[in-house]
Amino acid sequence: MSESKNDYDEMFGGAGDVREPYREYYDWVNSEDPGQLLRKSVEAETFFRRTGITFNVYGDVENTERLIPFDVVPRILSAWQWSKLARGIEQRVRAINAFLYDLYHQQEIIKAGRIPERLIAENSAFEPKMIGVNPPGGVYTHIVGIDLVRTDDNEFFVLEDNARTPSGVSYMLENRETMMQMFPELFSRIPVQNVGDYPKNLRRTLARSAPDACNGRPTIAVLTPGIHNSAYFEHSFLADQMGAELVEGHDLRVIDGRVAMRTTRGYEPIDVIYRRVDDEYLDPMNFNPDSMLGVPGILDVYRSGGITIANAPGTGVADDKAVYSYMPDIVQFYTGETPILKNVDTWRCSEPDSLAYVLDNLEELVVKEVHGSGGYGMLIGPAASKREIARFRKLLKARPENYIAQPTLALSTVPILTKAGLAPRHVDLRPFVLVSPDRIDITPGGLTRVALKKGSLVVNSSQGGGTKDTWVLED
Numbered sequence: 001m002s003e004s005k006n007d008y009d010e011m012f013g014g015a016g017d018v019r020e021p022y023r024e025y026y027d028w029v030n031s032e033d034p035g036q037l038l039r040k041s042v043e044a045e046t047f048f049r050r051t052g053i054t055f056n057v058y059g060d061v062e063n064t065e066r067l068i069p070f071d072v073v074p075r076i077l078s079a080w081q082w083s084k085l086a087r088g089i090e091q092r093v094r095a096i097n098a099f100l101y102d103l104y105h106q107q108e109i110i111k112a113g114r115i116p117e118r119l120i121a122e123n124s125a126f127e128p129k130m131i132g133v134n135p136p137g138g139v140y141t142h143i144v145g146i147d148l149v150r151t152d153d154n155e156f157f158v159l160e161d162n163a164r165t166p167s168g169v170s171y172m173l174e175n176r177e178t179m180m181q182m183f184p185e186l187f188s189r190i191p192v193q194n195v196g197d198y199p200k201n202l203r204r205t206l207a208r209s210a211p212d213a214c215n216g217r218p219t220i221a222v223l224t225p226g227i228h229n230s231a232y233f234e235h236s237f238l239a240d241q242m243g244a245e246l247v248e249g250h251d252l253r254v255i256d257g258r259v260a261m262r263t264t265r266g267y268e269p270i271d272v273i274y275r276r277v278d279d280e281y282l283d284p285m286n287f288n289p290d291s292m293l294g295v296p297g298i299l300d301v302y303r304s305g306g307i308t309i310a311n312a313p314g315t316g317v318a319d320d321k322a323v324y325s326y327m328p329d330i331v332q333f334y335t336g337e338t339p340i341l342k343n344v345d346t347w348r349c350s351e352p353d354s355l356a357y358v359l360d361n362l363e364e365l366v367v368k369e370v371h372g373s374g375g376y377g378m379l380i381g382p383a384a385s386k387r388e389i390a391r392f393r394k395l396l397k398a399r400p401e402n403y404i405a406q407p408t409l410a411l412s413t414v415p416i417l418t419k420a421g422l423a424p425r426h427v428d429l430r431p432f433v434l435v436s437p438d439r440i441d442i443t444p445g446g447l448t449r450v451a452l453k454k455g456s457l458v459v460n461s462s463q464g465g466g467t468k469d470t471w472v473l474e475d
Contacts, residue, residue, distance in 0.1 A: 008152050008412045009424050010075065021076040021473060024190050029073070034421060040182045041072050041417055047178055068171060069466030071416040072182065075427060075448045079193075082472040085148070085156060085431070086442050088340030091331060093144050093433050093440060096163055096318050098334035100140040103317065104130045114333050115326045120317065122401075125164075125371065127279060127314030129286060133303050135312045136211040137437030142310040143202070143274070144433040145169075145446075148341075150412040157344045157409065159428065161327065163318040164311060165276055168447040169432050170234040173198060173241075175447075175469040191474035193444035199241035201434055201441050202274075206242075206310055208436035210271045213258065213306045218271040221245040221261060223252075225277050225293045235276050244274070254297040259307045272308040273298075279313050321370040321404045322348055344409065350401035358405040359396060362389050365405040367396070380457060382408055411457055414468065416450060426451045428459050429470065445470035 011022045018026045029037070048067055077085075102108050103120060110117050120126050145166025147159040176195050180187055203220065210218040224235035226248055239246035251262050252270070260267035275282060281291040286299040301307050317323060323330075325346040331339040347354040347365075358365060362381050369377035379392045396403055413424035431446035448468040449459035459465040 007410050007424065007426075008150065010150070010412050010414045010427075011422075012415075021078045021081075025074065025076060025186070028186060028189065029422075037072065037417055038419065044070055044072055044178050044182055047181065048174070051174065069452055070175060070178065071450055071452070071466055071468050072179070073415050073417050073422065074179065074469045074471045075414045075429075076471045076473065077445070079473050079475045081154075082193075082444055084154075084340070086444075088156075089146050089431055089433060089442055090440050091335055091337060091340050092146060092158065092161070092327070093141075093435060095327075095331040095334045096144065096161060097138075097140050097435060099330050100163075100312075100315055100318055101138065102334070104133060104314065109330065109333050112333070114329045115323070119320075119322060119326075123317050123320055123323075125279075125314070125316035125320055127317075129299060129303075130312070130314040133312075136305065136308045137209050139209055139310075139435050139437055140312040141315045141318065142205055142209055142435050144435065145430045146341075146433065148429045148431070149344075149409055150427075150429070151410055152412075156341060158324075158327070158341050159344060160321070161319055161324060162430070164316040165278070166430070166432065167231045167234055168430055168449075169198060169443075170237040171467050172432065172443070172445070172447040172470070173237075175467055179469045190471070193472040193474055195443050195445055198432065198443050199238065201443075202238065203242040203244065205434040205436040205441065206244075206272045206274060206308070208438065209308050209310065211305050211308050214271040219245075219261075219269065220272045220274065221247045221252075221270050223247055223249070223273050223275040223277055223295075225281070229276070231276065238274070245270075249277070249291075249293045249295050252295045252298075254295065254301055257301060257304065257306050259295060259298055259301050270307065272310065274310045279316060282309075282313060316371075319371075321346075321368055322350065322401075325404060344406045347405045349396055349403040349405060354405075355396065355400045358403075359393060362393060364408060366408055367392055367403055367405045369402055370404060371402075380408070383457070408457070414448070414450065416452065416466075416468075423454070425454070426457050426459065427468070444472035 013019055048070060109115055141163040143166060145162035148156050149159050150156050206220050207218045222235050222239040222244055224232060236246055247261055252259055255267055258269040260269050277293050280288045281293040283294045283299045284291045285296045302309050325348055328339045328343055347358050349355045349358055365381045367379040411426040414427050415422035416425045427448050427450045429446050429448050432443050434441040448470045450466050450468050451457060451459045452466045
């Protein structure tokens with residue numbers, strides 16, 4: 001079962017045989033009443049609506065809150081498949097943190113000629129005010145999401161790195177909670193690795209990253225832009241699950257060299273802030289002076305060692321899609337190892353030969369903004385209209401350095417439940433990684449996003465995609 005003969009389906013082989021990780025699940029689903037499964041699917045939607053699991057869509061004035069569609073058929077990975085992926089993810093995250101430290105200190109990778117200086121010097125995500133700053137514990141990116149796609153039994157590719165503010169972990173947790181409520185018998189029948197420890201591990205990671213100024217048990221807060229942010233549900237969910245404070249900029253101020261939070265007992269110092277506010281809006285005294293979302297002077301407190309900011313300002317440079325194209329070199333430079341995870345082939349449109357190739361083959365390529373995210377600002381050539389392609393041709397000619405292009409991969413499919421039974425749909429995967437000064441934790445599985453529309457390769461929730469529970473089997 002696949003959408004075309006070239007697609008790799010993770011549940012079914014070419015002859016319709018069931019792949020090993022899915023055998024126990026397939027036996028179960030094959031014995032279930034299809035009507036009952038569909039009713040359970042509707043119950044799951046009711047559960048999500050009652051829990052308030054929604055997201056906002058920027059620019060959608062009439063329908064500002066939406067449910068993310070949830071499919072009840074899990075995606076299943078074997079323990080050995082996950083083990084290999086986890087090694088590759090850890091290697092990549094180690095390299096990203098080393099890369100960020102180097103960029104803001106000696107810039108050895110530039111001196112060695114492994115990446116061009118202009119890529120950093122002209123990068124809007126590079127933060128000059130972070131030069132020479134030593135983050136507490138040496139960690140720049142405490143929470144990382146690595147987007148993966150699969151094309152074959154053993155072929156996984158990194159599609160993007162999310163080192164700035166990766167979102168979606170609340171959906172991973174709620175998907176598992178929903179599946180356990182809907183189908184408790186499955187979890188007694190099939191050994192699935194636990195993901196429920198994530199909030200506890202996140203709190204532990206942040207606490208271990210507290211600055212030297214911390215005196216005793218660290219006080220942790222989640223800084224949100226507010227209820228109109230697309231990920232507000234996740235901000236409040238994580239604060240609640242961690243037992244941390246959920247704060248907005250107007251709740252905080254700098255007092256005696258510390259960032260302090262307004263409480264019923266007056267202002268009290270905070271040690272660690274998990275900020276979900278972009279760099280530009282984090283501190284009106286040091287970045288955008290018009291920002292009402294941040295905390296005046298927080299960067300100065302950070303630079304003096306008075307608070308830990310997770311993730312550190314300036315980490316977005318590692319998310320840049322042009323920097324991504326150098327990631328295999330970056331991994332090798334800092335770890336001395338061959339990269340375990342592969343990149344997708346990438347054309348940097350800032351290079352004349354690459355631009356010429358991209359312009360000649362727009363109908364076959366995926367084009368992305370180097371700073372884009374959430375499925376915005378991209379062109380999927382095979383699915384684009386002539387008008388959309390013409391528009392991107394103009395954009396590329398006007399600002400080629402703002403774009404990269406990649407081939408259209410034959411993403412793997414995993415079946416979803418439809419009224420007609422199981423039907424294949426394309427998926428990707430975002431595992432979540434926690435980095436503290438002394439360890440790296442990777443939650444087994446992650447968030448599987450699924451393109452619910454037949455034939456579509458767009459999995460982003462902002463573009464109509466849904467999610468699945470992701471299972472990693474025990475050994």
